[in-house]
Amino acid sequence: MRAADALFEALKAEGVKHIFGIPGGANLPIYDALYDADFEHIQVRHEQCAGHAAEGYAKASGKVGVAFATSGPGATNLVTAIADAHMDSVPTVFITGQVRTDLIGTDGFQEADVTGITMPVVKHSFLVTDPSQIPDYIHKAFHIAKTGRPGPVLVDIPQDLSKMEIDYEPITAAPRLPGYQPNTEGNIKQIRIAAKALANARRPVLYAGGGVVNATASEELRELAGADRFPVTCTLMGLGAFPAPHEQWLGMLGMHGTRTANYAMDEADLIVAIGARFDDRITGKLSEFAPRAKFVHIDIDPAEISKNVPAHIPIVGDVKKVLPKLTGEYRALAPDPSRLDEWWRRIEGWREQYPLRYEDSSDQEIKPQLMVEEMYRATGGEAIVTSDVGQHQMWAAQYYPFSEPNRWLNSGGLGTMGFGLPAAIGAQVAMPDEQVVCLAGDGSLIMVCQEFATAAAHELPIKVFLMNNGNFGMVRQWQELFWDERYKAIEMGPSPDWVKLAEAFGWTGILCDRKDDLAGAMKTALETEGPVLLDVRVTPNENCFPMIPAGAAARDMVG
Amino acid sequence: MAESGTKNLLDLDDLRAEGGLTGRRHLLSLLVENRPGVLARIAGLFSRRGFNIDTLAVGPTEDPDISRVTLTVDGAVHPIDQVTKQLHKLVNVIKIRDMDPGTAVAREMALFRINAAADNRAEIIEFTQIFRAHIVDVSRRSITVEVTGTTEKIDSFERMVRPHGLIEMARTGEVAITRARPES
Numbered sequence: 001m002r003a004a005d006a007l008f009e010a011l012k013a014e015g016v017k018h019i020f021g022i023p024g025g026a027n028l029p030i031y032d033a034l035y036d037a038d039f040e041h042i043q044v045r046h047e048q049c050a051g052h053a054a055e056g057y058a059k060a061s062g063k064v065g066v067a068f069a070t071s072g073p074g075a076t077n078l079v080t081a082i083a084d085a086h087m088d089s090v091p092t093v094f095i096t097g098q099v100r101t102d103l104i105g106t107d108g109f110q111e112a113d114v115t116g117i118t119m120p121v122v123k124h125s126f127l128v129t130d131p132s133q134i135p136d137y138i139h140k141a142f143h144i145a146k147t148g149r150p151g152p153v154l155v156d157i158p159q160d161l162s163k164m165e166i167d168y169e170p171i172t173a174a175p176r177l178p179g180y181q182p183n184t185e186g187n188i189k190q191i192r193i194a195a196k197a198l199a200n201a202r203r204p205v206l207y208a209g210g211g212v213v214n215a216t217a218s219e220e221l222r223e224l225a226g227a228d229r230f231p232v233t234c235t236l237m238g239l240g241a242f243p244a245p246h247e248q249w250l251g252m253l254g255m256h257g258t259r260t261a262n263y264a265m266d267e268a269d270l271i272v273a274i275g276a277r278f279d280d281r282i283t284g285k286l287s288e289f290a291p292r293a294k295f296v297h298i299d300i301d302p303a304e305i306s307k308n309v310p311a312h313i314p315i316v317g318d319v320k321k322v323l324p325k326l327t328g329e330y331r332a333l334a335p336d337p338s339r340l341d342e343w344w345r346r347i348e349g350w351r352e353q354y355p356l357r358y359e360d361s362s363d364q365e366i367k368p369q370l371m372v373e374e375m376y377r378a379t380g381g382e383a384i385v386t387s388d389v390g391q392h393q394m395w396a397a398q399y400y401p402f403s404e405p406n407r408w409l410n411s412g413g414l415g416t417m418g419f420g421l422p423a424a425i426g427a428q429v430a431m432p433d434e435q436v437v438c439l440a441g442d443g444s445l446i447m448v449c450q451e452f453a454t455a456a457a458h459e460l461p462i463k464v465f466l467m468n469n470g471n472f473g474m475v476r477q478w479q480e481l482f483w484d485e486r487y488k489a490i491e492m493g494p495s496p497d498w499v500k501l502a503e504a505f506g507w508t509g510i511l512c513d514r515k516d517d518l519a520g521a522m523k524t525a526l527e528t529e530g531p532v533l534l535d536v537r538v539t540p541n542e543n544c545f546p547m548i549p550a551g552a553a554a555r556d557m558v559g
Numbered sequence: 560m561a562e563s564g565t566k567n568l569l570d571l572d573d574l575r576a577e578g579g580l581t582g583r584r585h586l587l588s589l590l591v592e593n594r595p596g597v598l599a600r601i602a603g604l605f606s607r608r609g610f611n612i613d614t615l616a617v618g619p620t621e622d623p624d625i626s627r628v629t630l631t632v633d634g635a636v637h638p639i640d641q642v643t644k645q646l647h648k649l650v651n652v653i654k655i656r657d658m659d660p661g662t663a664v665a666r667e668m669a670l671f672r673i674n675a676a677a678d679n680r681a682e683i684i685e686f687t688q689i690f691r692a693h694i695v696d697v698s699r700r701s702i703t704v705e706v707t708g709t710t711e712k713i714d715s716f717e718r719m720v721r722p723h724g725l726i727e728m729a730r731t732g733e734v735a736i737t738r739a740r741p742e743s
């Protein structure tokens with residue numbers, strides 16, 4: 001059979017049903033094979049969004065997301081999404097067409113060295129040099145993408161090779177990858193030491209990240225937290241891994257986290273990092289981060305341990321396997337729970353003194369925080385929420401409590417504006433029966449608004465709640481606070497008319513600019529069939545607080 | 560709550576963090592899959608993580624599917640732990656060994672073209688003999704010498720001949736292999 005047909009046989013064997021992509025010259029043989037293959041292809045309008053849609057698909061469903069692009073510009077358009085998937089450990093496989101093998105290296109038409117360009121941002125990549133490699137590489141790509149610390153894998157297939165005939169035999173054996181053997185179990189001796197450390201800690205904090213979501217270990221996290229009233233905080237990527245609201249829940253930590261969470265980290269004597277990586281948005285000034293704490297660090301990726309913050313008790317393993325062992329070992333020690341009483345009094349004090357708060361308007365002006373709260377009420381807190389990057393993302397993280405994992409899909413590590421809409425498309429394809437809401441920023445949404453066409457064409461009933469403040473809000477906030485109010489290049493101007501734009505793409509467009517109308521407008525948007533854009537005009541110059549200024553310590557939170 | 564003297568006791572103050580700088584040069588021996596792009600992945604990893612490679616040598620092994628990459632990294636500047644863990648993440652890297660100077664044999668080869676006018680020619684030949692090096696090329700103005708040995712030996716040969724006018728030098732970087740265990 002043709003190598004391109006074998007590609008789809010391999011994809012089918014991997015359980016793939018949906019593919020996001022755009023055809024072009026170099027992947028024409030692949031699209032020709034797709035003509036006869038039984039897959040749902042979602043034709044996006046820009047390759048970057050094929051990538052983000054594949055990410056949204058993966059984040060919502062836990063399955064590997066797949067995106068296709070052609071060579072050269074098609075492939076380079078994917079790069080942002082690949083880098084995004086790399087930073088947030090999203091299991092994805094990107095399959096690009098490459099120019100004919102005889103043209104490689106000659107600056108041929110639509111040639112780009114995409115394996116070279118993406119090398120720093122993939123978990124692994126394959127350049128096919130022999131058509132018979134294709135099925136094997138596909139199985140290896142899926143294996144690598146979804147095991148260990150998940151991530152993006154690229155398979156680059158020259159056009160001439162995908163047309164060639166090969167002898168295809170289904171591959172059932174496990175892929176042979178001598179240099180890739182993730183350690184998942186966790187060293188039991190280390191786990192015992194960690195249990196003892198927890199039993200002797202008086203001011204412990206569990207700090208959970210996206211790794212808990214990736215490992216589907218929220219239940220295991222809840223078990224550990226319940227073993228002894230341990231306070232829990234999550235990173236932006238970890239939201240939903242612990243059911244908020246909850247009496248042990250401190251809120252998100254980090255730059256726009258709660259004071260309670262950040263102060264608890266600051267005063268903790270033992271921090272258990274679980275599938276989290278001590279990003280600079282968490283630590284702030286590294287030398288003053290959690291100065292009193294010892295660190296237990298549990299991660300599937302050994303290179304994350306002691307990368308930024310030296311670990312005292314490193315545990316390499318899958319948190320889903322490590323946490324139950326840690327909980328068991330801890331329970332066996334039967335420590336006195338009252339030793340945490342004083343710590344909880346301290347935490348309760350912060351909670352009372354520093355709740356998340358904002359000043360609501362006295363007129364019909366819609367405060368952005370209120371918009372998020374209304375969105376929580378309108379969706380019953382049960383939607384899959386995607387977001388773009390900026391203030392609205394942080395307000396969502398603060399004011400929309402996520403009680404389950406895989407419901408909060410956003411771009412944390414790379415911070416990719418425009419992630420929300422394509423991710424919502426991917427999430428809705430993966431979960432057709434779920435309510436998918438994209439909380440968009442106007443600065444972000446305009447970067448990807450061509451994807452309104454994709455949602456309309458595929459009749460995806462996603463709801464975009466646009467937090468429209470008319471400017472790049474987070475940039476404006478930084479220029480105000482840290483650059484002497486020298487505002488530059490932040491205004492979005494009067495265009496577009498979002499309602500008309502939405503309607504032009506076949507969506508329903510709704511405008512809301514009065515507080516009294518907001519709840520009703522959201523209800524209408526959610527109840528309207530098909531894709532809906534709700535343009536909510538919010539306070540243009542609201543700042544997102546509290547905040548740890550860049551390079552400052554948790555103690556120095558402002559706002 | 561754990562009482563003093565029970566097995567449950569662990570004083571948090573006694574915990575020490577792992578990692579950090581070792582303060583010495585490390586010789587890393589990597590077995591990697593012999594396929595295109597592997598060296599680019601290794602070099603790319605070093606550059607994007609801000610690690611410096613001091614020397615690098617690549618060559619075949621007894622297994623045609625596997626190549627050996629030997630590189631030296633300054634453990635006073637870079638946490639070797641982090642370097643090796645990052646290298647391990649590369650799917651094509653099969654095995655990494657941080658070679659212990661006590662149990663490894665490490666050698667480097669270097670070629671020196673040295674200014675050798677009539678008045679210092681004899682001295683250079685003498686150095687060559689002392690260092691058990693070989694003269695591999697000669698002209699009226701220069702002598703080319705091949706030196707094999709430890710990095711320190713090559714460094715000291717360089718120091719000896721440099722005052723005479725070192726025209727050109729090429730060094731391979733170290734390659735290393737573990738010593739056989741003594742027969743018991």
